[in-house]
Amino acid sequence: MKIYELGPAPSARRVSIFLAEKGIEVERQHIDIRGGENLSEDFKAKSLNGQIPVLELDDGTTICESVAICRYFDEAYPTEYSLFGNNALEKAQVEMWQRLVELRGLLVAMQAFRNISGIYQDRENCIAEWGEESRQRLIEFIPTLDKQLAVTPYIAGNNFSIADITTVILCDFIQNLEIQIDDSLPNLQRWYQHVSERPSIKA
Ligand SMILES: N[C@@H](CCC(=O)N[C@@H](CS)C(=O)NCC(=O)O)C(=O)O
Structure with a gap:
């Protein structure tokens, strides 16, 4: 499992804060968005919106949109208290x-x-x-x-x-x-x- 991101970018940071709250560590790969690395065909094949962050699962499935990524971790790694609400x-x-x-x-x-x-x-x-x-x-x-x-x-x-x-x-x-x-x-x-x-x- 890997997250493609640029650490300080707002949408990537949103996922990082969410993961830190849940105590989950995931491998990261830096994408140079200013330099246009996200515009490449390779990256666009992973990211439907052509943007970071993107989560790539071990079976090759990819998920873009930061809240969708947070939702995946919330469901796949359940804790007693959910950051999406509890009733x-x-x-x-x-x-x-x-x-x-x-x-x-x-x-x-x-x-x-x-x-x-x-x-x-x-x-x-x-x-x-x-x-x-x-x-x-x-x-x-x-x-x-x-x-x-x-x-x-x-x-x-x-x-x-x-x-x-x-x-x-x-x-x-x-x-x-x-x-x-x-x-x-x-x-x-x-x-x-x-x-x-x-x-x-x-x-
Ligand atoms: N709605 C998306 C927004 C993603 C987004 O805006 N990503 C920016 C960085 S914060 C990006 O990849 N920008 C490069 C570009 O648009 O070419 C999400 O929440 O993931």
Whole structure:
């Protein structure tokens, strides 16, 4: 079993934090995404979305999309406490927040960064105005997280979950967009300091 990744890239880090939380170690292979290694036919044969991270199982089966990879490990290596929720209500709340943070937060942040910086202009049409619009939508979404954390200790409720992992990744990534978690977001600030102490996230 092997994970193709670039360690500090947000989607790869999401899987790494998840694995560290579960205490699972997996062989890694570095992929030079800036240099376009993920654009090769060999890599695209492994990854349906042409991106990292990709998990390759011993029988050659490959899985892309970071949450799908986390889901595989959650099911294949069950522990007493699941980061995807532990009863019907918790599972639905984790799924709801996971989707909200991903669709309204992380993907929008990535679109903003890619389109403003033009970092991947060798492989996609970058539209600066779309990047700015995405950045603005992200700024409008972030207070939703602060509001939620005023009433629950973690993003999806009383327990740390994959929704917290996605939110940590988002909070770190928005620094690339010059968006700060400032004093206008006291609950998000408190939560961020608290979860940053977890060994999985410190690593
Ligand atoms: N939705 C995907 C996003 C994956 C993604 O955006 N990967 C980036 C690195 S964080 C990548 O491979 N970028 C290179 C490219 O798009 O060419 C996931 O969660 O796995």
